[in-house]
Amino acid sequence: MKIVLATSNRGKLREFRDMCKDEVVAFSEILGEFDIIEDGDTFAQNALIKARTIYQKLGKEYIVISDDSGISLPILNHAPGIYSARYAGADATDKENLQKLIDTLKSKNITTTPAYYTASIAIISKHGEYVVHGWMHGKVIDNTIGDGGFGYDPVFIPSGYDQTLGELEKDIKSKISHRGQALELAKPIIEMMQRS
Numbered sequence: 001m002k003i004v005l006a007t008s009n010r011g012k013l014r015e016f017r018d019m020c021k022d023e024v025v026a027f028s029e030i031l032g033e034f035d036i037i038e039d040g041d042t043f044a045q046n047a048l049i050k051a052r053t054i055y056q057k058l059g060k061e062y063i064v065i066s067d068d069s070g071i072s073l074p075i076l077n078h079a080p081g082i083y084s085a086r087y088a089g090a091d092a093t094d095k096e097n098l099q100k101l102i103d104t105l106k107s108k109n110i111t112t113t114p115a116y117y118t119a120s121i122a123i124i125s126k127h128g129e130y131v132v133h134g135w136m137h138g139k140v141i142d143n144t145i146g147d148g149g150f151g152y153d154p155v156f157i158p159s160g161y162d163q164t165l166g167e168l169e170k171d172i173k174s175k176i177s178h179r180g181q182a183l184e185l186a187k188p189i190i191e192m193m194q195r196s
Contacts, residue, residue: 001125001194006054006066008033009085011094011150015179016065018170020187024065027054043068043082043120044131051122051129060126063193065186069119069179071101071152073140075110084152094151098144101152105142115140115156119178121186125193132189134181149173 003024005016016024036053040046051066058064070084080087080101088100105113117136122129137159144154146166154166158176165173174180 001061001063003063003065003190004030004054004058006036006050006064006122012067012069012179015174015177016067016183018174020183027058027064031057038068038082040068040082043070043118044122044133046082047120047122047131048124048129051124055124063123063125063190065190066122066124067119067179067182068122069117071115071117071140071156073101073113073115075108075113076104098152098155101140102142102144102155105140110142112139112141114138117156117178119182121179121182123186123189123193127193127196130186130189132182132185134178134183134185136176136178136181 004027005013005024006027007013008026008028013026036050038046038049040049046068047066050068051064055062055064070081072078072081084097086092088096115138119134120131122131138157140155141157144166145164146154148167149165154164156165157163158165161168
């Protein structure tokens, strides 16, 4: 069964391809580009919305994987949270979202504060629907360091490290990341679906 990723985010697609040994195809390569309205109240709900939308269009011979993830800062009432990808507005770029977070911290005179990433991965096939979760805890700083990764990576320092995700090597990041943790839980489900 072909594995299709229900995202058009190039950063996420690159991470999934790096972490999965199987061929992973973006839905847009099969169906073309279109927007999916993510109106759930949680990362899990939004991941399921995306996966269901693509699965319904593709059919039973596919396994559809969808990820919804973001960063949460307890000091900001857990914002950006599920709005991480559109923190600075509906059509905001990663850079604009990142800058809004930095500006928000600076406006409150916060130079560093605890934060955590959440990843919810939904897996849908003819064998059912599953959702797994991964988390990465650490802190956010009020300036960018490093140009690796994407999104909020240049301001996030994982617990146990002294570098941002923008500085850390890709293989280290894959092992400790919220998406990597969730994908480890997703792999046995995907393998079971492929065998059935």
